[in-house]
Amino acid sequence: MKEEPGRGxxxxxxxxxxxxxxxxxxxEELRRRLEEPESTLRAIRDGEVDAFFMSGRAGxxxxxxxxxxxxxxxxxxxxxxxxxxxxxxGTILYANRRLGELLEIxxxxxxxxxxxxxxxxGSLAAFDALLARHEGGRCEIDFRASGGTVFTASxxxxxxxxxxxxxxxxxxxDLTEQKASMELAAAAKVWKEADRRKDEFLATLGHELRTPxxxxxxxxEIIDRSSPSDVERLRWAGDVVRRQVGNMARLVDDLxxxxxxxxxxxxxxxxxxxxxMLVPAIVSPLAPGFAEKGRSLSLSTPDxxxxxxxxxxxxxxxxxxxLQNAIKFTxxxxxxxxxxxxxxxxxxxxxxxxxxxxxxxxxxxxxDLFEQGERIAxxxxxxxxxxxxxxxxxxxxxxxxxxxxSGGPGQGASFTVSLPLSLSSRxxxxxxxxxxxxxxxxxxxxxxxxxTDLAEGLAMLLRLDGHSVExxxxxxxxxxxxxxxxxDVVLLDLGLPDMDGFETARxxxxxxxxxxxxxxxxxxxxxxxRVRSEKADFDRHVVKPVGFDELRRILAExxxxxxx
Numbered sequence: 001m002k003e004e005p006g007r008g009x010x011x012x013x014x015x016x017x018x019x020x021x022x023x024x025x026x027x028e029e030l031r032r033r034l035e036e037p038e039s040t041l042r043a044i045r046d047g048e049v050d051a052f053f054m055s056g057r058a059g060x061x062x063x064x065x066x067x068x069x070x071x072x073x074x075x076x077x078x079x080x081x082x083x084x085x086x087x088x089x090g091t092i093l094y095a096n097r098r099l100g101e102l103l104e105i106x107x108x109x110x111x112x113x114x115x116x117x118x119x120x121x122g123s124l125a126a127f128d129a130l131l132a133r134h135e136g137g138r139c140e141i142d143f144r145a146s147g148g149t150v151f152t153a154s155x156x157x158x159x160x161x162x163x164x165x166x167x168x169x170x171x172x173x174d175l176t177e178q179k180a181s182m183e184l185a186a187a188a189k190v191w192k193e194a195d196r197r198k199d200e201f202l203a204t205l206g207h208e209l210r211t212p213x214x215x216x217x218x219x220x221e222i223i224d225r226s227s228p229s230d231v232e233r234l235r236w237a238g239d240v241v242r243r244q245v246g247n248m249a250r251l252v253d254d255l256x257x258x259x260x261x262x263x264x265x266x267x268x269x270x271x272x273x274x275x276x277m278l279v280p281a282i283v284s285p286l287a288p289g290f291a292e293k294g295r296s297l298s299l300s301t302p303d304x305x306x307x308x309x310x311x312x313x314x315x316x317x318x319x320x321x322x323l324q325n326a327i328k329f330t331x332x333x334x335x336x337x338x339x340x341x342x343x344x345x346x347x348x349x350x351x352x353x354x355x356x357x358x359x360x361x362x363x364x365x366x367x368d369l370f371e372q373g374e375r376i377a378x379x380x381x382x383x384x385x386x387x388x389x390x391x392x393x394x395x396x397x398x399x400x401x402x403x404x405x406s407g408g409p410g411q412g413a414s415f416t417v418s419l420p421l422s423l424s425s426r427x428x429x430x431x432x433x434x435x436x437x438x439x440x441x442x443x444x445x446x447x448x449x450x451x452t453d454l455a456e457g458l459a460m461l462l463r464l465d466g467h468s469v470e471x472x473x474x475x476x477x478x479x480x481x482x483x484x485x486x487x488d489v490v491l492l493d494l495g496l497p498d499m500d501g502f503e504t505a506r507x508x509x510x511x512x513x514x515x516x517x518x519x520x521x522x523x524x525x526x527x528x529x530r531v532r533s534e535k536a537d538f539d540r541h542v543v544k545p546v547g548f549d550e551l552r553r554i555l556a557e558x559x560x561x562x563x564x
Contacts, residue, residue: 038151082153082172088117090131099172102153102370104145115170118143120150130157130170140175151176151355209251212244219244245545249436254386261393268311268397272424275306275315275347279340282319284339293331297323301340306347307422314394321387322351322415329413330355346400352414358406366404367392395419442466443555446487448478448504449521450497454544461548467555473497482511488558492538494529502536509537515557 039557077082081098084092092110100107103118116124120142130147136158144150154173159166219237226233260266283299290297326336330353339350358366367388395402401420406412445462449455452472459469470485472478475496482490490508494501503519512518522529522536533541540554 030294067316080233082174084110084115084170084172086115086131086168086170087156088131088166088168091126093167099143102145102151102172102174103143104147104149114362116143120144127155130155134166136168143172152179164467196382196554209248212247214451215240215244242259248543254390257390258386261390266393266397268314268394270309270311270398271429272307272422273310273312273315274427275308275310275340275349276301276304277314279319279349283323283338286323290327290336293327295327295330296335297338298335302342304342305427306340306342306428307424308347308398309421309422310398310419315398318391318394318417319349319351321391322417325387325415326351326353326355326413329353342421347419347421348415349419350414352412354412355531356413357409357411358404358413360406361408363404367402391415391417441558442468442489443558444485445469445489445491445555446478446481446485447471448473448475448490448492448496448501450474450493450495458551461550465552475499475501475507478504479507480510482508486517487512489517489519489555491519491521494520494533502532515558517554520555 079096079098082102083094083096084099085094087093092113092115095107097107097112100110105388116127119127123141123143126139127141130139130402136156138154138156140152141155142150142152144433145505147555154175156173158169160169161167219240222233222237226237247385257266279301280299283297287297323336323338328334335354337352339352341348342348362366392402395417398419400417402417403417405414405416447455447459447462447469449458449471452473455471455473457499459471462469468485470481470487472481477488478492490512492505492508496504501520501522505520509518517539518537519540519542520529520536521532521542521544523544530541539557542550542554
């Protein structure tokens with residue numbers, strides 16, 4: 001095949017080859033021309049260029065990228081704060097050593113990156129707003145270092161302009177230690193306040209315990225110095241003992257309730273109850289105590305039922321605590337009013353007094369734990385400052401609210417409890433359990449208790465009622481005595497030194513007659529212990545100190561069992 005001649009007598013093939021060579025030469029020339037700006041950009045990024053020179057229509061100009069004077073650059077590099085120069089778009093043109101340390105990356109590797117890349121998403125809006133103002137300012141930024149560490153820093157930006165060139169100088173101050181110091185100071189303040197309140201509580205608790213103990217000690221001295229014929233004096237001493245033991249028992253019960261609330265173990269058992277019947281049943285027995293102390297107590301309830309879903313026992317505790325609070329802060333000739341009503345689909349209980357009143361700044365704190373504030377009660381009426389705290393938590397467990405109002409010192413106080421009305425149309429009607437008369441039949445009783453005074457004292461009382469009583473100080477001794485005595489009733493302490501009461505009960509049960517009663521005694525009153533007792537072999541669960549009338553009723557249950 002013959003080649004076609006090209007222009008100028010050359011062949012087509014020769015022309016194509018010439019064009020290819022020309023194109024290659026042009027590409028090589030372009031590559032050589034690009035090498036210089038690429039080298040310049042690389043030097044700028046690596047921090048090898050402090051300034052660059054430009055020649056144009058406006059004349060020759062020098063633009064400084066970094067401090068040209070090494071001493072100044074060293075000062076910036078040795079700063080304890082991070083420092084950077086940013087373009088108007090936020091590109092890092094320069095970063096000092098400290099900023100590299102904060103972001104856990106070499107400073108030269110930061111150059112050319114956007115500072116936004118090192119910020120948490122939630123901080124971008126604040127940073128963009130700062131740059132958009134073009135006048136500098138300060139904001140807090142959450143940074144994320146290359147290793148994943150997140151820290152909060154204060155970013156202070158200032159603007160510098162050189163003709164048509166604008167840039168930002170930023171100082172980045174790590175706030176981690178500052179925030180930690182502030183949090184530590186705040187925590188120390190809280191701890192100091194908690195420590196103060198703890199000391200006050202312990203001092204008050206000591207007073208509350210010493211007072212009944214002193215009365216008990218006086219009663220014991222009166223008994224020692226009285227002859228059997230001093231009936232009135234002995235009866236007085238007995239009344240003092242019963243009253244003071246009751247006060248101490250209520251104190252311990254309140255402390256245990258606070259502990260249950262703090263650990264989330266407080267439980268209530270709701271049922272539909274009629275407050276129009278329940279509230280008078282709670283208030284009426286307290287009226288004589290008000291009269292004895294010179295206070296009047298008035299009660300107003302509607303004729304119609306006021307049905308709520310509530311734990312009747314816990315609601316009684318709410319009302320009782322509010323009334324105890326009222327009597328503390330009401331003068332001897334003062335008045336306390338209890339009013340029950342319905343309003344807006346809710347039951348409303350109001351307890352109002354005309355006593356000391358509450359200063360305005362204390363209104364928000366009266367329900368706080370151990371808070372007694374400036375509403376000072378007489379020494380004989382003081383307390384631990386936990387009654388109103390229990391009220392608040394118990395009301396909240398019922399899905400209700402409690403509030404307080406007072407016109408100030410000397411203007412009395414008004415506490416209002418609000419509970420949602422029940423959707424039920426009638427209260428739960430539970431037949432009252434028959435209360436048997438105390439048994440006249442002598443019983444064989446085994447008391448298992450490691451506290452000798454408690455065991456012997458209880459044994460003496462039971463023997464005075466005609467019962468045959470033996471005691472054992474631990475589980476193994478109880479098992480040995482049980483095989484000989486064959487008791488009708490075993491009063492068994494759960495906290496024994498060798499094996500606990502649950503294990504002892506498991507071993508004793510097969511040795512007892514079907515009609516025999518196994519009664520758990522405990523000083524803790526823990527809800528989980530009660531549940532374990534119900535699941536174990538116990539027939540009854542009693543929290544110390546057990547009243548003797550209650551103990552008589554328990555013993556009478558043996559008669560009912562034998563009849564069935």
